Structures are given as structure tokens and as C-alpha cells.
Amino acid sequence: MALLVRVLRNQISVSQWVPVCSRLLPLSLTQALSGTSQKIKIAALRMYTSCVKKTDFEEFFLRCQMPDTFNSWFLITLLHVWMCLVRMKQEGRTGKYMCRVIVHFMWEDVEHRGRVMGVNPYILKKNMMVMTNNFYAAILGYDEGILSDDHGLAAALWRTFFNQKCEDPRQLELLVEYVRKQIQYLDSMNGEDLLLTGEVSWRPLVEKNPQSVLKPHSPIYNDEGL
Secondary structure, eight states, rough: OOOHHHHHHHHHOOHHHHHHHHHSSSSHHHHHHHHHHHHHHHHHHHHHHHHHSSHHHHHHHTTTTTOHHHHHHHHHHHHHHHEEEEOOOOGHHHHHHHHHHHHHHOOOOHHHHHHHOOOHHHHHHHHHHHHHHHHHHHHHHHHHHHHOHHHHHHHHHHHSSTTOOOOHHHHHHHHHHHHHHHHHHHHSHHHHHHHHHOOOOEEEEEOSOOGGOOOOOOOOOTTTTO
């Protein structure tokens, strides 16, 4: 397994991350959702964790000819986080609240990984500012792309995911197909289950059996939604 993934993949725990996310949430929104906010935070943590633990980064490195770097990890993670945001925005006010928590966990994780890698605090802060701007630009581009045809989505992926450096159209075609099937797969998941558990699975980048893209089984959770 590649060094970056091997060293940094398992850095998140519920006890470590859930308490800190409340600091960046608007008080009025937190009060309005006080009865369910803690469950939503836990579900959001699980959903973000699925983006970094259930994604085969090495397959993306290989098939998309990406270097095994922190930036490549971020681009792949960003893509999967965006797909989660697209799905959860469909779940009304609670889903949008969950989106904010997911994004917060992402930035906490990015900063933590930078520290683990020994990045100078000043450089890390500057890089975080650049990554934040790139993140919101990417979200806008991907949102436009998913609502467009495959050419529009390919253009968005070429600009952001490949940083305008993809010379093999087969890589773009592969990623467009991946995003389309993954969005469809997420849409097939029950919204209430996602709000309760945050459990998300990802289709393979390359399907061994295209007929295997079926509606996922409903997750199992206890009476508290955990």
C-alpha cells in the first residue's frame, strides 16, 4: 500500500472529532436542531469517514495517472465529499445542516494530516487558504457539470480533478462514468437512513460486472440511529 494512504488513512475517531464541530455551527441553527444535532454530527462524521476509508485511492492514482501526493489525496477526497453533499442537500434543512458538518470534518482532517506530515504551520495555513478557495470553486464547477451533459461534466473534471493536464480522453471518460453511476447509486439510498447512519459505500472505479450496480441494501442501526 502506498505510504501516504498507509500512514494517514486511519486517523479519525468519533470521540476526537464530534465535540469540536459545534464550534463552527451557527447558534440559531444548532438550537433549532438541538433534538437531533448530535446524531447528525455522528452521521456526518461517518459519511466523511466513508470518503477517506472506503475509497480506493491507489486505484485512482493508477488509472488516472496521479502522483501519490497530499494534493492528489485531497482532489479525490473532495470529489467524494462533493457527491455526498449533492445527495444530502436533497434532505431539506437537516440535510443541509449535515453538509456543513461534513465540510467542517473535512477541513479538520486536512489540517490534522498536514500536521502529521510535518508541514510548517505557516505554510500549512497558507495552503489551507488556497485549498479553501479551490474547494468552493470546485463545488460550483462540479454542480454545473452534473446538471449538464457528459461534455460539461468532463470539462469540470478536466479543470479541477485533472488540473487541466489530462491528455488521455479515456481517463476523462472513466471519471465521468464513475461520477454518473455514483450519483445514481447515492440517489437510490434512503434519505432517512443516511441522516441516521451516514453510512455510504462507493462503487468501484472500474466495474467488473456492470450488472452489479443495484439498489443498495438498507443499513442496520439501533433505536438511537447509531
